[in-house]
Each structure stands twice: as structure tokens, then as C-alpha cells.
Amino acid sequence: MGAAFKETKLPADAPKSRKALAWVDDRFPLSKLWQEQWGRYYAPKNFNVWYIFGSLAMLVLVIQIVTGIFLTMHYKPDSNLAFGSVEYIMKEVPWGWLVRYMHSTGASAFFIVVYLHMTRGLLYGSYRKPRELIWLFGFAIFLCLMAEAFFGYLLPWGQMSYWGAQVIVNLFGAIPFIGNDLSLWIRGDYVVSDATLNRFFAFHVIAIPLVLLGLVAAHLIALHEVGSNNPDGIEVKDNLGPDGHGVDTIPSHPYYTTKDFFGVSVFLLIYSSVVFFAPEMGGYFLEYNNFLPADSLKTPPHIAPTWYFTPFYSVLRATTSDFMWVVMAGLAAYVVFIWLRSRLSYTTKIAVTVLAVVLEIGMLPQVLDAKFWGVVLFGSAVIILSLLPWLDHSPVRSIRYRPGWHKTVYGVFFVAFLVLGYLGTQLPTPAYTLIAQLATLLYFSFFLLMPWWSTMGRFKPLPKRVTWTAH
Amino acid sequence: MTLTKKLIALLALLPGFVFANEAGFPLDRAPERSDIASLQNGAKLFVNYCLNCHSASSMRYNRLRDLGLNEDQIKNNLLFSGEKVGDMMKIAMRPDDAKAWFGAVPPDLSVIARAKAGTGGTGADYLYTYLRTFYKDDTRPTGWNNMVVPNVAMPHVLWQLQGIRTAKMVKEADPHEHGKTVERFAGFEQVSPGSMSQPEFDTQVADLVAYMEWMAEPTRDLRKRLGAIVVLFLSLFAFLAWRLNASYWKDVK
Numbered sequence: 260m261g262a263a264f265k266e267t268k269l270p271a272d273a274p275k276s277r278k279a280l281a282w283v284d285d286r287f288p289l290s291k292l293w294q295e296q297w298g299r300y301y302a303p304k305n306f307n308v309w310y311i312f313g314s315l316a317m318l319v320l321v322i323q324i325v326t327g328i329f330l331t332m333h334y335k336p337d338s339n340l341a342f343g344s345v346e347y348i349m350k351e352v353p354w355g356w357l358v359r360y361m362h363s364t365g366a367s368a369f370f371i372v373v374y375l376h377m378t379r380g381l382l383y384g385s386y387r388k389p390r391e392l393i394w395l396f397g398f399a400i401f402l403c404l405m406a407e408a409f410f411g412y413l414l415p416w417g418q419m420s421y422w423g424a425q426v427i428v429n430l431f432g433a434i435p436f437i438g439n440d441l442s443l444w445i446r447g448d449y450v451v452s453d454a455t456l457n458r459f460f461a462f463h464v465i466a467i468p469l470v471l472l473g474l475v476a477a478h479l480i481a482l483h484e485v486g487s488n489n490p491d492g493i494e495v496k497d498n499l500g501p502d503g504h505g506v507d508t509i510p511s512h513p514y515y516t517t518k519d520f521f522g523v524s525v526f527l528l529i530y531s532s533v534v535f536f537a538p539e540m541g542g543y544f545l546e547y548n549n550f551l552p553a554d555s556l557k558t559p560p561h562i563a564p565t566w567y568f569t570p571f572y573s574v575l576r577a578t579t580s581d582f583m584w585v586v587m588a589g590l591a592a593y594v595v596f597i598w599l600r601s602r603l604s605y606t607t608k609i610a611v612t613v614l615a616v617v618l619e620i621g622m623l624p625q626v627l628d629a630k631f632w633g634v635v636l637f638g639s640a641v642i643i644l645s646l647l648p649w650l651d652h653s654p655v656r657s658i659r660y661r662p663g664w665h666k667t668v669y670g671v672f673f674v675a676f677l678v679l680g681y682l683g684t685q686l687p688t689p690a691y692t693l694i695a696q697l698a699t700l701l702y703f704s705f706f707l708l709m710p711w712w713s714t715m716g717r718f719k720p721l722p723k724r725v726t727w728t729a730h
Numbered sequence: 731m732t733l734t735k736k737l738i739a740l741l742a743l744l745p746g747f748v749f750a751n752e753a754g755f756p757l758d759r760a761p762e763r764s765d766i767a768s769l770q771n772g773a774k775l776f777v778n779y780c781l782n783c784h785s786a787s788s789m790r791y792n793r794l795r796d797l798g799l800n801e802d803q804i805k806n807n808l809l810f811s812g813e814k815v816g817d818m819m820k821i822a823m824r825p826d827d828a829k830a831w832f833g834a835v836p837p838d839l840s841v842i843a844r845a846k847a848g849t850g851g852t853g854a855d856y857l858y859t860y861l862r863t864f865y866k867d868d869t870r871p872t873g874w875n876n877m878v879v880p881n882v883a884m885p886h887v888l889w890q891l892q893g894i895r896t897a898k899m900v901k902e903a904d905p906h907e908h909g910k911t912v913e914r915f916a917g918f919e920q921v922s923p924g925s926m927s928q929p930e931f932d933t934q935v936a937d938l939v940a941y942m943e944w945m946a947e948p949t950r951d952l953r954k955r956l957g958a959i960v961v962l963f964l965s966l967f968a969f970l971a972w973r974l975n976a977s978y979w980k981d982v983k
Contacts, residue, residue, distance in 0.1 A: 304982055311799070343787065343788060344841055347788060350788055350789070350948060350949075351788075351790070356953065357953075360953075509982060513977060514978055514980055517974050517978045517979075521968065521969075521971040521972050521975040524968035524972075527926065527964050527967075527969050528961065528964045531957065531960045531964055532961060533958060534957070535954060535958075535960060535961070536954060536957050538846070539844075541848075547844065547845055547847045547848040547849075547853075548845065550841045550842075550844040550845035550946075551837070551845045729980075
């Protein structure tokens with residue numbers, strides 16, 4: 260039992276608003292929450308432009324939820340009515356076209372800001388101890404976002420919606436033994452159909468958003484618990500001032516409130532330009548083929564996922580049966596490398612070797628075909644991001660104090676990711692497949708070899724205080 | 731199924747070529763139409779020539795008020811068989827019959843101008859070229875063929891306006907394979923004249939296509955006008971936010 264309840268006594272002439280707040284604060288930690296989470300949350304003062312994308316992701320989340328609610332009022336999750344109801348929203352519902360364009364542009368905007376947000380984490384080592392859980396919550400948010408985008412993309416019930424869903428759900432069919440039953444279970448039918456549409460609608464409008472909101476709350480609570488990293492990657496809490504706050508920190512309110520306000524206005528400027536002048540974004544945000552109603556008898560000549568999935572999709576396509584030999588050789592070499600150069604315990608090394616042998620056997624063409632391993636690599640390309648806090652062994656967090664050649668390594672990684680993304684939108688020609696395979700190897704090597712390369716080279720000395728010049 | 735076959739089957743699911751269009755026929759640019767008279771003419775052509783077999787089921791007749799027509803004009807000029815002015819542009823032909831008569835159900839045209847974008851031009855370019863490149867071909871059930879959509883199921887609905895033309899094909903040596911010949915399209919030949927000259931016909935098709943483009947997104951002009959205001963407002967807002975931010979941060983040492 261805590262202390263007995265005590266009503267805060269304010270002078271009789273105190274403003275009504277203060278009395279009301281005191282009344283609430285006695286019953287619910289409103290002011291406390293605000294002060295802890297934002298008002299008196301002390302953040303490093305040297306944030307640069309990379310630090311806007313977290314706030315922007317929140318903004319886009321709100322845009323998606325609000326526009327989504329209004330779309331739900333008019334949308335019909337029925338395979339006979341869905342396509343028409345979207346056109347009804349576009350043509351007949353007052354301002355429906357605006358709400359729909361905001362939602363469709365918001366989907367792509369969400370991925371753009373989240374990819375940039377993750378890039379920031381990568382550049383400044385924001386996932387390093389003690390921020391591992393922030394990274395994991397963020398990673399889970401990213402997974403939810405992918406699910407949200409995938410489920411939502413079926414709803415307009417256009418050709419690309421339909422066939423995109425068909426292809427992705429069929430991927431589960433590659434899993435041995437249970438694959439076909441699993442994809443049947445996901446679809447609720449033998450092909451993507453009304454049953455599929457209805458359940459995807461349920462996932463899109465309620466199941467995933469609920470999880471997403473919870474994860475966002477966890478992400479922020481974890482962040483405000485341990486405090487923000489900064490572009491220098493040094494711990495601002497190591498350098499406390501007389502007031503008990505870091506000398507290089509500043510209260511989020513009003514300083515980051517105004518800064519985010521400015522960032523938001525610039526973002527909205529770009530976002531609105533797309534919404535009002537190029538909502539299709541050349542077929543990348545709204546695919547042209549999706550203006551044709553879904554037809555289960557007519558496969559479009561070109562099925563590609565939306566742009567934000569294409570890097571991972573490219574990994575899937577790059578996994579041909581020939582490429583599997585390269586993967587097998589790479590895996591074997593990796594195990595040898597672990598034996599020679601890793602400080603892992605003997606037992607762990609044995610375990611890794613056993614696992615690798617099992618995988619190698621599975622990769623033999625007589626055992627499991629390349630399609631299955633394509634799906635595995637596709638999933639691994641996403642999952643491996645979550646391991647970053649434990650792969651990066653660099654003595655410094657930020658790229659600013661790493662050896663110069665580390666920047667090249669990051670550069671190659673980002674280029675490989677972008678190349679994979681581009682190739683995922685294109686037809687696989689033999690040359691493109693080869694490039695995608697090379698980029699896939701680079702992508703995985705970046706992560707799998709990180710425990711070694713991240714410790715190598717001459718690191719620059721860390722400063723005592725953050726790099727900062729007054730405005 | 732062998733592994734190779736499985737892989738081929740997998741690859742078949744994956745993206746194919748983005749053809750310029752089915753035949754790779756170069757698209758003409760649809761002339762710009764921003765005047766209301768052209769759109770009204772296009773609406774008339776659409777209702778007269780297209781709306782018998784094709785529906786435009788997300789389009790209401792009285793939406794044509796946005797094109798400067800009043801309800802009486804719509805009723806008197808565009809409604810022929812007892813539709814109400816508030817009805818959707820639906821058709822009486824049943825899909826099953828359509829399938830039996832044409833071999834394919836004529837697609838709904840509500841947003842066709844948007845669906846056909848990215849096929850080597852804008853959706854308007856596609857429609858403008860498609861509607862002008864029908865030619866007589868006795869090997870086809872309808873007697874018509876098309877350059878943009880080879881072996882199309884649709885007959886040349888506007889033939890009375892354009893007249894009858896055939897496609898001149900010349901045989902040429904295949905540049906890729908020695909000893910083979912390929913057929914190359916070498917222009918149309920007018921067999922019998924239509925009620926219009928070719929330039930007149932092109933103008934009419936341009937109007938029709940402009941209408942279809944408008945119909946695919948009737949709010950497009952509003953969207954752009956509004957966008958200009960929004961962007962202007964946000965620029966001002968961004969400027970103020972920038973100065974506000976600077977005034978707070980100037981004290982941070």
C-alpha cells in the first residue's frame with residue numbers, strides 16, 4: 260500500500276485550468292508522463308537532419324490511421340464490390356480522392372521515412388548497448404509495417420493487388436511438407452478470393468495496427484528510458500551538469516518541438532507535392548495495372564511487388580539453383596572462418612558446424628529445391644537486421660570515428676541494397692540476375708562478417724563532448 | 731516435376747517484360763484538350779459509340795454537369811433508353827452474351843485511361859493510338875484488327891467516320907536471323923473513305939480520349955489547383971517554422 264490519497268490543494272483564485280490539471284494529476288500521471296516522455300526529456304543537442312525521421316514516422320502513422328478510418332467508412336471488403344467502392348471513394352465521396360491519395364502516398368512515405376530512420380541507426384550505431392531493445396522494437400515495427408503494407412495492398416482488388424498477393428502467398432507453398440496446406444490456410448481458399456480479401460481487411464484495419472501501436476509505445480518508452488544516442492555516438496549521460504542532466508543535452512520541449520515542427524513542415528511540403536501533383540508517382544506509388552479490376556483468369560505480364568519490398572524480393576529471385584552452389588560454398592567457408600578467427604566457445608563452434616552441415620545437406624538439389632531457399636534467404640535478409648546489436652563489435656558507435664574504409668563498406672552495402680531494390684522492379688535478364696546475386700552476397704557478407712570487419716582498422720579518438728556549433 | 735521445371739514454373743510467376751504495349755507499336759501523343767467544348771464532344775462520342783458495349787460503372791450521368799452541361803442537356807442528348815440522369819453509366823448487355831458475341835467481355839472504361847498508362851506513353855496516348863489504328867483483316871471474326879492490340883476482339887466502332895483501311899505489310903530480311911523474313915508495317919491504305927478526313931477523325935478521337943481521361947479522374951484539375959494553394963501555404967508555414975526554430979535555438983550554447 261502506498262501513501263493515502265491526498266487531494267492537491269490550490270489557492271481558491273488559481274486558474275481553472277490549473278485546478279483541472281491538478282485534479283487529473285492526482286488521479287492519473289498526466290503531467291508526469293508528458294514531462295518524462297517529452298517535456299523534460301533531455302536529448303543530446305547535436306541532433307542533425309537524420310534525427311527527424313522518427314518524428315516523421317509518427318506523423319505518417321497518424322495520417323495513415325486517420326485517413327484509414329475514413330476510407331473504411333466507404334470501402335467494401337467484398338470481392339464483387341471492393342474495386343468499385345474504391346472508385347466510389349475517388350469519384351463520389353466528398354474529398355474521398357484526397358483521403359485515398361493521402362493514404363496511398365502515406366504508405367510509400369512510411370517506408371521512405373522508416374528506411375531513412377533505420378539508416379540513421381546504422382550510421383551512428385544507435386542499436387548498440389544499451390539500446391538493443393529499442394532496435395528490436397523498431398525491427399518489430401518494421402515487420403508490422405511490411406505486413407500492413409502487404410495486407411493493405413490487396414484491398415483495392417486491382418490486378419496487381421490480386422496477383423501480388425497470389426505470388427507472395429504461394430511462396431509459403433515452398434516450405435516442405437506443410438507449405439501447400441499453409442498457403443491454403445492463409446488464403447482460406449485455393450486461390451486468392453473473397454475469403455482472402457475479408458481476412459486481409461481484418462488484419463489491415465485492426466489486428467496489425469493494434470500491434471503496431473503497442474510496439475511504437477514500447478519503442479518510445481525504451482528510448483526515453485535509456486536516452487537518445489547522437490551523431491557522435493558518445494554517451495551524453497557520462498557528462499552530467501550540476502542540474503543532473505547531461506551538459507550536452509537539452510529539453511525536448513521546446514527545442515525539439517520547434518525543430519520537429521520545422522521538419523514536419525518540410526516533409527508535408529514534399530508529401531503534398533506528391534499527393535496533389537503525382538499521386539501515382541510514375542506507377543511506383545499507385546501501379547497502373549491496379550486500375551484494372553482483379554481477374555483470376557488473366558495473369559498480368561509483369562507482376563512486381565511495390566517498390567518498398569523489391570530489395571528483399573530481388574534476393575528471392577536471385578536464388579537460382581546455380582546460385583545455391585555459391586551459397587553452399589559461402590556457408591562452408593564461413594564455418595571454416597568461424598573456426599579459425601572466432602572467439603566463440605568450443606561448444607558454440609560445434610553447434611554452428613552441426614547446424615551448417617544440416618543446412619548444407621538441405622541445400623543439395625536432391626533435398627530441397629532453390630525455391631525454398633529463395634524464400635529462406637528472402638526472410639533472412641529481413642531478419643538479419645534484428646541481429647545488428649550483436650554483430651557490430653566496433654569500439655565506437657558512430658561512423659564519424661570509424662576508420663575511413665568503413666565508410667566504403669557502408670557505401671557498398673547501401674549501393675547493394677539500392678541495386679537490389681531497382682532490380683526487383685525489373686525483368687530478370689541473365690545479366691540482371693548475376694548482378695542481383697552479387698548484390699545478395701554483398702548484402703549478407705556485410706552482416707555476417709561484421710563481427711570481424713567492424714573491429715578492424717584505426718579508430719579515431721572519441722571526443723569528450725559532442726560536436727556542436729551554436730546556430 | 732524436376733527441379734528445373736519447378737524453377738521455370740517459379741520464374742513464370744515472377745515479373746515479365748514491361749512491353750511498350752502488346753505489339754510494341756509506337757504510340758502517338760494524344761493532343762492536349764483543355765477546353766470544355768472538346769470534353770463535351772468527347773462525352774457525346776463516348777455515350778454514342780462506346781457506351782453500348784462498354785460500361786463506365788463508376789460514372790454518373792449527372793457528373794457531366796462538371797463539363798458545363800445541365801441536367802436537361804444531359805437528358806435530351808445523352809440518355810437514350812430510359813436511364814435516369816442520376817444513374818451510373820451501365821449497359822444492358824449481359825457479360826455472358828458479350829462473351830458469346832465477342833469472345834471477351836468488353837472492359838469497364840471508368841478508369842481505363844489510368845490503367846493503360848505506362849505502356850509506352852500515357853493512358854491517353856495509348857487510347858488515342860489504339861482507336862486510330864484499326865484496319866480491315868478478313869482473317870478475324872469481326873473483320874477488324876488493330877496495330878496496338880493485335881487480334882483484338884473489339885471491332886472498329888468508328889469505321890463510318892474513319893472509313894475502311896488495310897495495313898500494308900512488307901516482307902524484309904530478318905536482321906536477327908539470316909535467311910528469314912519478317913513482316914514490317916508500312917502504313918495504312920484507305921480502301922473506302924469515311925465521313926471524315928483523317929485530320930478531322932484524329933480531332934474527334936482526341937476529344938473522345940480527353941473525355942475518357944477526364945472520366946478516369948474527374949477531380950484531376952481540382953487536385954492540381956488545390957495542390958498549388960496547399961504547397962504555397964506549406965512553404966509559408968515552413969518558413970515560419972524555420973524562423974521559430976531558429977529563434978529558440980539561438981540561445982543554445
